[in-house]
Amino acid sequence: MSDVGVIGIGIHPFGRHPGVSGLDMAAVAARRALADAGVRWEEIEFAAGGSDAAGNADTSVAVLGLTGIPFINVKNGCATGASALATAHAMLSAQTADVALVVGFDKHPPGAFNPLPEDWGLGAWYGETGMMLTTQFFAMKIQRYMSEHGITASTLAKVAAKAFRNGASNPNAWRRKPLSEQEILSSRMLNHPLTQYMFCSPGEGAVALVLARGQRLRDAASRPVYLRSVAFRTRRFGSFEVFSPSIPIESAPSPTVEAAAAAFEQAGIGPDDVDIAQLQDTESGAEIMHLAESGLCQHGEQELLIQSGATELSGRLPVNTDGGCLANGEPIGASGLRQVHEIVLQLRGEAAERQAPGPRRVGFTQVYGAPGVSACAVLSR
Amino acid sequence: MSLAAARPIADGLFVEAGGELRLLGSECDRCGAVTFPGQASCPRCTSTDVSDRLLARRGTLWTWTIQAFAPKSPPYAVDDPEAFEPYGVGYVELPGEVRVEARLTVADPDQLRTGMAMELTLIPAPGVEPDVVTYAFRPVDGEAP
Numbered sequence: 348m349s350d351v352g353v354i355g356i357g358i359h360p361f362g363r364h365p366g367v368s369g370l371d372m373a374a375v376a377a378r379r380a381l382a383d384a385g386v387r388w389e390e391i392e393f394a395a396g397g398s399d400a401a402g403n404a405d406t407s408v409a410v411l412g413l414t415g416i417p418f419i420n421v422k423n424g425c426a427t428g429a430s431a432l433a434t435a436h437a438m439l440s441a442q443t444a445d446v447a448l449v450v451g452f453d454k455h456p457p458g459a460f461n462p463l464p465e466d467w468g469l470g471a472w473y474g475e476t477g478m479m480l481t482t483q484f485f486a487m488k489i490q491r492y493m494s495e496h497g498i499t500a501s502t503l504a505k506v507a508a509k510a511f512r513n514g515a516s517n518p519n520a521w522r523r524k525p526l527s528e529q530e531i532l533s534s535r536m537l538n539h540p541l542t543q544y545m546f547c548s549p550g551e552g553a554v555a556l557v558l559a560r561g562q563r564l565r566d567a568a569s570r571p572v573y574l575r576s577v578a579f580r581t582r583r584f585g586s587f588e589v590f591s592p593s594i595p596i597e598s599a600p601s602p603t604v605e606a607a608a609a610a611f612e613q614a615g616i617g618p619d620d621v622d623i624a625q626l627q628d629t630e631s632g633a634e635i636m637h638l639a640e641s642g643l644c645q646h647g648e649q650e651l652l653i654q655s656g657a658t659e660l661s662g663r664l665p666v667n668t669d670g671g672c673l674a675n676g677e678p679i680g681a682s683g684l685r686q687v688h689e690i691v692l693q694l695r696g697e698a699a700e701r702q703a704p705g706p707r708r709v710g711f712t713q714v715y716g717a718p719g720v721s722a723c724a725v726l727s728r
Numbered sequence: 729m730s731l732a733a734a735r736p737i738a739d740g741l742f743v744e745a746g747g748e749l750r751l752l753g754s755e756c757d758r759c760g761a762v763t764f765p766g767q768a769s770c771p772r773c774t775s776t777d778v779s780d781r782l783l784a785r786r787g788t789l790w791t792w793t794i795q796a797f798a799p800k801s802p803p804y805a806v807d808d809p810e811a812f813e814p815y816g817v818g819y820v821e822l823p824g825e826v827r828v829e830a831r832l833t834v835a836d837p838d839q840l841r842t843g844m845a846m847e848l849t850l851i852p853a854p855g856v857e858p859d860v861v862t863y864a865f866r867p868v869d870g871e872a873p
């Protein structure tokens with residue numbers, strides 16, 4: 348069993364913050380995490396962090412103090428935060444350090460991400476003819492999934508309504524206005540079957556975590572939440588991924604399936620034991636598919652689970668209790684660590700207005716992104 | 729629309745063979761994996777022994793969406809959101825070969841469903857040059873959605 352735990356968490360609110368740089372937000376989150384852990388920056392023995400578009404994380408040490416520690420910059424697309432977490436977890440597990448800081452932050456301009464075919468090994472024709480859009484991929488993946496597994500548009504809308512409801516009670520969330528299922532369904536159709544309010548937007552924000560092992564973990568000021576495992580996988584041949592002019596008929600499971608299975612196996616904890624989960628919800632359909640890909644339910648079971656309220660705050664398996672990407676936006680480097688931040692708050696019982704009731708012992712996080720990467724973590728009290 | 733009077737948007741995507749329009753893919757000589765567009769190495773077994781393959785003209789719609797907002801330009805060829813008309817995009821499964829992503833000739837969700845029969849065709853490519861074409865799939869005539 349892992350001897351590594353989270354002893355401090357810090358967040359800079361998500362949203363839009365004109366005049367505040369990504370690195371400024373990272374420093375705020377780091378100071379908050381250190382204060383929460385009751386640890387001084389000079390005590391940190393190892394750090395890892397990154398952003399996708401807002402600079403090198405180790406530049407933040409100039410703000411926090413130049414203490415000479417090993418700092419690994421991570422830039423790994425949508426898995427940036429999770430890769431930093433995996434790196435710190437591995438360093439602590441190997442007893443290379445006893446106390447580590449992990450930080451993820453980002454600052455994206457308004458509007459959708461604007462990828463270019465040349466950067467993805469594709470001909471210019473792919474973009475010129477109007478197929479170089481991530482939103483199209485998400486729509487086509489859930490469209491197929493809905494026809495195979497009987498998921499309805501109402502369920503897509505319920506996922507988004509839940510996100511905005513949870514976001515409304517999260518002071519760090521970007522979108523804090525509840526929206527009804529009907530408002531979501533009747534918002535502008537962007538890529539059938541997904542409407543405007545079913546998609547998240549690129550945003551800004553930062554999250555930091557202090558991890559510890561051994562005696563430093565046992566001496567922690569707050570009751571630690573153990574980081575039982577972190578697993579990271581990329582796509583295999585046959586997985587349906589974004590920006591694919593063709594896909595093989597012989598299909599392979601999504602990288603989430605393998606990352607989740609590995610995370611559960613390393614943790615010695617099964618998906619049935621999970622009390623609360625934070626799943627990648629780039630759009631409503633993603634949360635639905637990731638529930639099953641992670642092993643938290645069977646394919647097709649989501650329709651009943653979501654319609655019956657099982658994934659609501661008060662349900663059997665609350666999902667995206669902080670509002671997820673839909674209510675927080677997606678600053679790529681910070682997104683994965685936000686999930687861990689929320690699990691720690693919930694397992695500590697400190698989530699205030701949005702605290703899931705009842706004893707919650709095991710938490711699960713899952714990030715997924717282009718071009719087919721997924722990272723999962725299991726945490727427990 | 730025939731290729732004879734038109735210019736393909738890119739080389740190596742589609743050709744006229746035996747009087748018929750065909751997509752040009754590749755097939756791995758070792759494991760048989762088919763890709764579109766053709767690749768110089770196999771994404772399944774990493775072999776570099778691959779051959780050109782003319783893909784089937786007909787297949788079934790595996791999934792689809794409607795692009796209802798103007799894509800950013802670049803990479804989209806047209807930078808005129810005011811004049812934008814929605815278009816369909818989907819993956820068409822060519823039996824025993826591969827699923828190909830393509831523009832669809834239909835942009836009405838009521839006329840599309842997974843599993844319907846589709847056939848290869850050409851459409852004008854987005855942009856200012858009227859004689860440039862790209863590949864697309866259209867519902868097979870008589871196929872009710």
Ligand SMILES: [Zn+2]
Pocket residue numbers: 756757758759760761770771772773774775
């Ligand atoms: Zn091969």
